Amino acid sequence: MSDTTEISEERASHEPGHRRPRFGLSGGDGTVTTGRLVIRITVLGVAAALALWAAFPLVDQGNWIGLGILVAVTALLFYIYLSPRAIPAKYLIPGTLFLIAFQVVPVIYTVTTAFTNFGDGHRGTKQEAITAIQDASVRQVPGSTVYVLSIATTGDPASGDLVFLLTDPGTDAFFAGTAGGLRELPAGAVQADPAGKIQQAQGYTILTIGQAAARSPEIAAFKVPTQAGALYSQGLSRAFEGAPQQTYEAGCDCIRDAVSGRTWTADESDGSFVDQQGQRLAQGWKVNVGLRNFTDVVTDQEIRSSFLKMLLWNFVFAGGTVLITFALGLVVAITLNRPGMRGQRVYRSLIILPYAMPAVVMLLVWRDMFNTEFGLINRMTGLEVNWFGTPPTAQIAVLLVQLWLGYNYMFLVCTGALQSIPADLTEAASIDGARPLYAFRTVTFPLLLIALAPLLISSFAFNFNNFAGIYLVSGGGPFPPDNPNAGATDILITYTYRLAFGGAGAQYGFAAAVSVFIFVIVATVSIIGFRRTRSLEEIN
Amino acid sequence: MTATNEVVRLGSAKGGWFRQFGWRHLVGLLALAFSLFPILFVISASLNPLGTLSSSTLIPPDTGLENFTKLFGTTSFSRWFLNTLLIGVLSAVLSMFISAAAAFAFSRHRFKGRRIGLVSLLLVQMFPQFLAIVALYLIFAEITDLYPAIGLNTAWGLILLYLGGALGVNTWLMKGFFDTIPKDLDESAKVDGATHSQIFFGIILPLVVPILAVTGLLGFINTVNEFLIASVFLTDDSSKTAAVGLYGLISGERNANFGVFSAGAVILAIPTVVLFQFLQRYIVGGLTSGAVKG
């Protein structure tokens, strides 16, 4: 290859021996040269500028905790990069900051929801729930007038007191509605368009739509009190007389229905308003429930009966996927890793193509290929297997799909890894007359494992929770007729998903609790695996 | 390993070429066939004006480029495509660098909390992501209020978010490779007066170019195909990535737009193949012999 020489030349210049003159600029004791000082100042300058940029909105909003954190982080960065010590930290800090921000914090947030009833109907605060209940119960007063509305003010368009200028379409009477009530306007002081919408009125400035838009939340909350309730705006051109049928009463800490007289009392342990019969209002709020979600998981009959079986298959699936993808990827990588072989580049580029295709759609294509009657696989092989109809075939099918999706990745990584194995080692082995298989077993494979063992563990961890790989292919099925919740290819995460989101709404708290259990299991297994690689790590 | 067995078995009978290369081509072709045949359906659907998801017809009764013209004519695909490239390249390069730096620290330095750090990196990845999306969204909703430039519906916001995952798997992958480089190399450089940054940039990085290329490529592919988070973050048509935009086409009614979708998927695979072609020389190029001397 033509670029070989280039690279090896470049490499040659990187030999420690060649480089020594360049190192001469800096003292071995870590003293700083001018050039590096400039770089350092530039980098830290940029960091300071960014911090400054980030600080303004925080000050603007009076977010002092945020500002404190910002200052602390900036100070930490300056300390780490100015101090001659803390060398590893210099390399770790950028990634760590991102990791904490976008992975650790969300995970911790999620784990904390395991101690709450967070889910559909229980998302916000109690105040939000009360607002939602009251707003949803505002009904038009029967037989009342729907007015034509113009929104106006007596003062400045941006901040003056709001006034609803109203026209009764039945009588063509004009009114001005303020927070104080409704007052009729003399017809002479008002100009209205044919539809009755007031265009001009003495003493009032009519807001343009832009001005009204800017005050949207204010207008939406504005009400003109009337005898039967209040006038509410419905958009910018209509107002109706309505009244909330259900209102919160602080005295009894309850919601009262004005028509039926029913009351629902707040239940702080459940985050709901409950009536005497135990009926809940749909809108609840988020509360701490302690360990309830965890005890629910442990005591759930459903989970208990299927858990072990599913855990076992989960291990088979994750472990099997890693094993077969790695094996096939390695075999193909080794086979193609032969200098002088023609078409290598073409093979390699095309073999990784599955990895470049959107996985979701490929999973659907595979599902279609496994179709009993119309699928390609049965038609090509002449079989009549109902692939997703029986447990063993469904399990084989999902593993096969994973093999297809994953071996390319392993192939790529192995190909990369093979390059880092010193050729003189393998050459030495083959010159010794060792058979290729022997050389592979004694030299290549152990070295590969050093490089790849950690990857295999993390690949296992990924596949342990490979939601899409199951859900989009088999949906967890086949399911026994008497249990639509636990299928033969269900792994814990798909099962969790079904339990937590398949009920009458999403139960994030419960899902988080199950996830914590799963997490403990995978983590334990992985740590054990990790310990076994410790010996590998220190090989040189 | 079957391949190696084959050598032994077939070796003398078929003569030199087969022994050396022939069987390799055989394995290569088989792997190729396995890799490609499901993709052929997607390509076939992209050329089929009726474009349905069905493996029953591999050769469409009627071929044409209608789906491609529709893709570019009626959707903002070219915009999505550019967004994808921007986000993909930037986050791949940045996360490659971030994880290489971290791998260097983990491989070459011994410090307090090193093992715990490594294990934690792995553990964080094990938490099911679909649950954390709500938390991520709430965080970014707040960022959008404070800094709209890096908030929801921005490429930068998404890139920052992806960088959160940079340390995860990549650091592990790279650390494994860094470990295969003999320590004597940097130690002798240290004796020569090299600083840690000179060792990192001057000695280690050039030696791990293959794995840098691999992680760069993997990072790019992952970003290009990432959909779960991006679809929640990007709702503005002009800010979408190709994956998000394309899935919008088949949401709900899978069949109706499957041909157009397939056309997009085929085009979306092109940058990956091109990038791989470009990186291949670094992944498998002439760094084989004498790379490690110590």
Place this chain on the structure above:
Amino acid sequence: MRLRTRRDTPGGTPGGRLPAVLLAGILLAVAACGQGGAGTGRAASQSEGGGTLTIWTDDKRAPALKAAADRFSKETGVTVRIQTVPGETRQVDFVTASQGGKAPDLVMGAHDWIGNLVRNGAIDPITMTEDQKAAFNALALKGVTFDGQIYGIPFALENVVLFRNTDLAPDAPESFEDLVAAGKRLKSEGKVSEVLAFPVGQNGDAYYGYPLYTAGGGYLFGQADDGDYDPGDLGLARPEAAEAMENFARYGEKGEGVLKRSIGTDNVASVFTGGKSAFLVGGPWFISEIQKAGIDYDISPVPGFGDTRAKPFVGVQALFVASKGPSKVLAQEFATNYFAQPDVALAFYRADPRPPALIAAFDQAKTTDEDLPKLLSAGEGGDIMPAIPAMNAVWDPWGKAIAAVVGGADPAGTTQSAAETIQSAIE
């Protein structure tokens, strides 16, 4: 007062933001801890110009919506941002965005989202005048009515019908038995390979199964006098449910072989368009595909057994006003005065041929499209799809039960298990 807002409690809100903040120590956490301040910074950004209105819709309808949006922009100076969010995730994303204070002002979706959206305080009721109400198809208006309040502006109706290939089957079957007989005759003549293209799928599909279930005498939820569904009265748990489910066994893989799991929503249309079957049970969303394939078709109601009636689910597509959108009054204005217009409804119809909910638009569209009255009349005897949250617990277990029975499982036992699973999920 016992109520405390998020801002008042930097420490111990249920979400546990404090530990998060402590651990974060970075830019991001800066943001996380400011959560309580949501809203303070938002109003300022939209004061300039005429305000902004954000609408979430799907890919197909975005261009049709744009015409209405442009008119609104022109007349009011408001900038309208139309964003497309995939249908599968739009409801969940919308609820999450509402919670994060980043909700759009309007969202398009199916009427059966209403229960969940109301429960999460994400949408507001809409008040209409009697004249406005009278302009809509009564069934559509019923669909968007929840708990006595109207929650959305309906724009299209949809329901499952029977398509037939008129070259192969010129006459609409009177009953399911007729259909099977005609299909079998065609099959024995070698003209088709399937009696019927009916979506079952490996894990079942309750949406398509519903008409046959009701034709067999089953019901899903009991209805109160006002038409609201009662989650406490699950029809699947009743003895007649098992009887109704027996039809799936009778026509299933171990029976007549008319219903089979190898045909699902993914491939059902291609079985029909490929000429493998003369009949297709599907919705109006298949029409464009059937037309593209050049098949002469006609539409009739899904037939019942004997003289019973098969009742499909009737779904209503609607526009909802978000409770927590930044420009609610603009949203209400747009929804009631600009969106609920015949020309807008017609644009939607052209983007996706489903019967418009506005009577005027429907009357105009039907002059050129004879499918429309057939689609509508096939749905007239149907049941409004329940919008109560409990419905979410029904789809998956019941679909699987249908698939299992089609595959040969015992109808009574399977239905029983599904009902128990559903009941325990509803609680």
